[in-house]
Amino acid sequence: MKSTSTTRMLLASGMMVGVALAISPSAHAVDAAAAEKLARQEGCLRCHGIDRAKDGPSYKELAAKHKTKPDAEAKLIKHLSGGVKVKFEDGHEEDHKVPKTKDADQIKNLVQWILSQ
Numbered sequence: 001m002k003s004t005s006t007t008r009m010l011l012a013s014g015m016m017v018g019v020a021l022a023i024s025p026s027a028h029a030v031d032a033a034a035a036e037k038l039a040r041q042e043g044c045l046r047c048h049g050i051d052r053a054k055d056g057p058s059y060k061e062l063a064a065k066h067k068t069k070p071d072a073e074a075k076l077i078k079h080l081s082g083g084v085k086v087k088f089e090d091g092h093e094e095d096h097k098v099p100k101t102k103d104a105d106q107i108k109n110l111v112q113w114i115l116s117q
Contacts, residue, residue: 035113038106042099050117055088059117067115076111 039045047056057065066072078084085093099107 030112030116031109032113035110038110043097059114063115063117072115073111076114077107080107080111
């Protein structure tokens with residue numbers, strides 16, 4: 001009997017650890033100060049506000065739209081790096097500005113910061 005209850009307890013503990021890992025933040029913590037500095041240097045904050053829309057959606061809006069999707073990070077990295085077209089309210093389109101930095105870790109940190117808003 002002890003063996004069965006011990007096994008059940010271990011299984012339950014293992015499941016709780018698995019759930020905790022699944023819902024815990026990424027092992028790589030976001031460097032918010034570096035991300036915001038990069039956003040300012042690259043001119044991102046001219047079109048995007050952190051919590052209010054400008055010519056582009058706010059980072060809070062982007063986070064709310066994307067952060068629950070499993071491919072959110074990859075999608076936003078592609079958007080930032082790919083120079084895709086963006087459409088404005090008046091109907092005109094422009095190429096989305098691509099960050100000058102080619103440091104993938106900086107761009108990933110920026111995207112993770114956006115998704116954390």
